Every structure is written in C-alpha cells, then in structure tokens.
Amino acid sequence: MRKLGQIAGPLAVIGMLIAAWWITVVQSGSVIFPTPWQVVTGTYELVEQGTLLDHIGASLYRVGVGFFLAVALGVPLGLLMGWVAGAFTMLNPIIQILRPISPIAWIPLAILWFGVGDLSPIFLIFLSSIFPIVVQTISGVHTIERQYLRAAQNFGVSRTRLFGRVVIPAVLPQIIIAMRVGLGVAWLVVVAAEMIALRSGLGYLIIDSRNAGNRYDLVIAGMVIIGVTGLFLDSAMRRLEGLKAVRWRYAR
Amino acid sequence: MPAKIAVRDVRKSFPTAANGPLPVIGGLDFEVADSEFVAIVGPSGCGKTTLLNILAGFERPDGGCVAIDGVVRNGPSPKGIVISQQGSVFPWLTVQQNLMFGLNGHANRRALADHYIELVGLKGFEKGYPHELSGGMLKRVEMARALVVKPEILYMDEPLGALDALTGLRMRIELRRILSEERHTCLLVTHNVEEAIHLADRILVLSPRPTRIQASFAVPLRHPRDLASPEAQRLKVAILRELGL
Numbered sequence: 001m002r003k004l005g006q007i008a009g010p011l012a013v014i015g016m017l018i019a020a021w022w023i024t025v026v027q028s029g030s031v032i033f034p035t036p037w038q039v040v041t042g043t044y045e046l047v048e049q050g051t052l053l054d055h056i057g058a059s060l061y062r063v064g065v066g067f068f069l070a071v072a073l074g075v076p077l078g079l080l081m082g083w084v085a086g087a088f089t090m091l092n093p094i095i096q097i098l099r100p101i102s103p104i105a106w107i108p109l110a111i112l113w114f115g116v117g118d119l120s121p122i123f124l125i126f127l128s129s130i131f132p133i134v135v136q137t138i139s140g141v142h143t144i145e146r147q148y149l150r151a152a153q154n155f156g157v158s159r160t161r162l163f164g165r166v167v168i169p170a171v172l173p174q175i176i177i178a179m180r181v182g183l184g185v186a187w188l189v190v191v192a193a194e195m196i197a198l199r200s201g202l203g204y205l206i207i208d209s210r211n212a213g214n215r216y217d218l219v220i221a222g223m224v225i226i227g228v229t230g231l232f233l234d235s236a237m238r239r240l241e242g243l244k245a246v247r248w249r250y251a252r
Numbered sequence: 253m254p255a256k257i258a259v260r261d262v263r264k265s266f267p268t269a270a271n272g273p274l275p276v277i278g279g280l281d282f283e284v285a286d287s288e289f290v291a292i293v294g295p296s297g298c299g300k301t302t303l304l305n306i307l308a309g310f311e312r313p314d315g316g317c318v319a320i321d322g323v324v325r326n327g328p329s330p331k332g333i334v335i336s337q338q339g340s341v342f343p344w345l346t347v348q349q350n351l352m353f354g355l356n357g358h359a360n361r362r363a364l365a366d367h368y369i370e371l372v373g374l375k376g377f378e379k380g381y382p383h384e385l386s387g388g389m390l391k392r393v394e395m396a397r398a399l400v401v402k403p404e405i406l407y408m409d410e411p412l413g414a415l416d417a418l419t420g421l422r423m424r425i426e427l428r429r430i431l432s433e434e435r436h437t438c439l440l441v442t443h444n445v446e447e448a449i450h451l452a453d454r455i456l457v458l459s460p461r462p463t464r465i466q467a468s469f470a471v472p473l474r475h476p477r478d479l480a481s482p483e484a485q486r487l488k489v490a491i492l493r494e495l496g497l
C-alpha cells in the first residue's frame with residue numbers, strides 16, 4: 001500500500017503538470033508550442049526513422065568516455081591532494097581557479113584543439129565532471145577520522161598498507177558520492193557540449209530541431225529523454241552505495 | 253632493571269589564539285613497573301588524554317621525556333597499543349579482518365585472530381561487520397585487536413566511558429579475567445574512580461591544569477575485588493576527597 005503511494009503520488013504530480021501544459025497550449029491556440037501528444041508523436045517519428053537510439057547512444061558514449069576519463073584522473077588526483085599536504089598547496093589554487101569556468105566558455109578552445117568531432121564534447125564533459133570529483137575526493141581524505149589513522153599507525157603498518165587498507169576504504173563512500181555528482185554534471189552539460197557535435201547526440205537533436213523548421217515537439221522530446229536518462233544514470237550510480245565495501249557508511 | 257615506563261618531567265602546552273601558550277601538563281614524574289596496572293584519574297580537562305597520547309608516542313612533550321624499557325620513545329609502536337573511548341575498530345573490515353590487520357606477515361594469523369575472538373566471547377561473529385555489533389561487542393573487538401598483537405603495554409583512554417553502566421561493569425570483569433591469563437603493563441586513564449579501584453594496582457590522582465601528580469594510592473585488594481567492601485569504600489572516599497568532592 002505504501003509502495004503504491006510512493007509511485008502513485010509522483011505520477012499524479014507529473015500527470016497534473018502534463019494536463020496543465022496541455023490545457024495552456026490548447027487555450028492559447030499556439031501554433032508553434034506543441035501539446036504533449038505532439039511530443040509523443042514526434043518521438044515516435046524519431047523511433048520510426050531509427051535515429052532516436054542513435055542520438056541517445058551518441059550522447060551516452062560521449063558522457064561515458066568523458067566521465068570515465070574524469071574518474072580515472074580525478075580520483076587519483078584527489079587522493080594525492082588529500083593525502084600529501086604539499087600537493088594540495090601546489091595544486092589547489094589552480095583547481096579553484098579553473099573550477100568556476102563554465103564548460104561553455106571552453107567551447108571555442110575545444111573547437112580549436114579538437115575540431116568538431118566526438119573529441120570536443122568528450123573534452124567538455126571531462127572538464128565539467130573532473131572538478132567535482134577531485135574536490136569531493138579531497139574532502140573525503142581530509143575527513144577520515146583521526147582515530148583510524150592513529151590505530152593504523154599504532155599497529156606499525158607500512159605506508160602502502162595504510163593507504164590500501166585504511167585510506168582507500170575510508171574514502172570509498174565519498175568517492176562514490178563524487179562519482180554520482182560528477183556523472184550528474186557530465187550529463188547536465190551534454191546539451192551544451194553537443195552544440196558543436198556533428199549530426200548526433202541528444203544535444204544536437206534539440207539544437208537541430210529548433211534550427212531546421214522549428215520542430216519544438218522534438219525539442220521537448222529531447223529534453224524529456226535527457227531527464228529520464230539522467231534519472232536512470234543516477235539510480236544506477238546509487239546502486240554502488242549498496243556495495244559491501246561501503247555499506248558500513250550507510251548502515252547506521 | 254629499568255622501569256617499564258619512566259615519565260621524566262613531562263611538560264606540554266597548547267597554543268591559544270588569545271592568551272599565548274596554555275600549560276596543560278606542568279611537569280609529571282612517575283614510573284610504571286613491568287606488569288603493573290596503573291590508573292590515572294583527574295578532573296576533566298586536566299590533560300589526561302594528552303598525557304596518554306604522549307606516552308603512546310602520538311604527541312611529543314615540550315619538555316621531559318618518556319622512556320620505555322629505558323629507551324626514550326619518539327613515536328607510536330605496536331609494543332604499546334591504545335584503546336580509546338571513541339573506538340577505532342575499522343568499520344570497513346570484518347571482526348576477523350580487524351584482528352588480522354595488525355598481524356601482517358604473521359604465519360597463522362587467522363588462527364591467532366580466531367583465538368582472541370573466542371577469548372573475548374565473540375565466537376560466531378568472525379565474519380560480522382562492526383555496524384552489525386552492539387557497543388559492548390565493539391569494545392570487545394577493540395580489546396581483542398589490541399591483545400592479538402601481544403603488546404607489552406596497553407594504554408586505555410576511558411575505554412569503557414561510552415558504554416552503559418552495566419555493560420561497562422561487565423567489560424571490567426572481562427578485562428580483569430583476560431589480564432589474569434596474559435600479563436600486560438596497563439595504563440588506564442579514567443574519570444571513573446570505581447573503575448580505577450576495580451582494575452588498578454596503583455592510582456595516580458592528577459591536579460587541575462597545569463597538571464601534576466597530586467596524590468598516589470596503592471590498591472592493596474585481591475582480585476576479584478569487592479567494591480562494596482569497607483577498604484574499597486574508604487579508598488574511594490579518599491580519592492574523591494583529593495578530587496575535591
């Protein structure tokens with residue numbers, strides 16, 4: 001019964017929003033703004049053409065590669081900066097300067113360096129997600145409770161063992177949060193990153209639908225698909241929180 | 253033969269923003285014999301934990317020194333293991349893995365770990381994670397993890413302070429039982445006078461900041477001790493009087 005309420009409630013809210021949208025469009029007699037049904041038929045049109053999956057696949061591929069690179073570089077960098085005070089002193093200022101620069105501002109440079117192929121959006125997605133990953137990982141290392149480090153020191157373990165057996169497991173829950181945030185941001189900037197993409201991706205779909213004939217039904221279809229895919233990505237990341245190695249963090 | 257632990261004129265201050273250095277430990281001198289159990293009681297904020305951290309090698313004194321077996325100590329070592337109030341059992345390792353943590357390179361570490369798990373009454377929980385255990389059981393894990401590396405010295409900083417009264421009492425009896433089977437030199441810091449009388453051979457009372465030794469009491473009672481006995485009660489009153497109560 002409670003489970004039903006957990007699903008029925010949110011569905012009712014979404015239903016009401018769609019109804020309000022529909023009524024508003026019909027009432028205003030807009031010829032350009034689509035009704036929800038037009039969005040559905042537009043989406044179906046894309047499915048029939050066979051392009052919808054290509055767009056989703058292209059976006060997922062770029063986000064996947066950019067995000068993977070950000071994790072592969074950001075987590076070790078965050079661990080290093082968190083653990084070695086000298087590395088933090090050296091690198092933190094430059095990271096804090098680069099961090100607030102929107103990935104959109106990098107677009108001209110991305111085109112200059114990587115052209116308009118897949119590499120440019122991958123680079124932009126990488127840039128957007130590496131900073132939250134680094135910052136969160138650093139704070140994970142900095143907030144390891146001192147009694148654990150002292151206990152490890154007390155037992156006289158080597159530095160590698162201390163790192164592998166204490167530091168990494170202690171920071172792992174924070175790394176998972178870092179990855180969740182990083183992937184969220186990566187997916188968030190996919191539209192901007194694909195403004196410069198060639199002929200594929202959900203961002204391209206949105207921009208192209210607007211440019212080529214004011215197909216606002218497809219614009220909204222692209223938006224909805226981005227939202228739903230983002231939800232799926234996040235719930236997939238949340239599953240990592242159930243891993244045995246980090247369950248201690250969430251158990252209490 | 254040198255004393256197991258020799259504390260020579262140890263001093264420690266902490267910097268404060270407003271008033272310059274705040275002297276916490278104002279010159280401490282005492283010795284602990286091999287296999288002796290010494291309890292240190294004192295008013296809160298008198299630097300008991302700082303003292304224990306200095307003894308265990310985690311902090312350096314500003315003046316004076318601590319010698320273990322006649323050798324000046326300058327860092328933590330597995331020869332002396334700390335059991336603290338907040339506990340430091342690694343939550344990401346099982347009970348067994350926690351005990352094996354300090355036994356790296358040991359030939360039969362699993363068997364040794366299991367032996368100590370049984371000694372503290374946690375048989376059956378080897379594969380359990382700390383978050384699945386109660387506070388009292390967690391304390392047993394912490395104790396077993398300290399004992400399994402066969403430390404010569406146990407430093408205990410309010411080890412039972414976080415437990416409820418009944419569990420704390422039970423753990424004291426357990427600790428006494430284990431200490432009768434294995435000889436360790438023990439240093440216990442506590443604000444619980446009864447706990448000190450229950451466990452220790454000798455009790456040092458510290459003064460308020462900057463702390464010094466204000467009084468020293470031998471506890472000439474045989475184990476198992478009866479805390480309701482007139483001798484124990486007299487001792488308790490005398491110690492509490494030293495603490496201004």
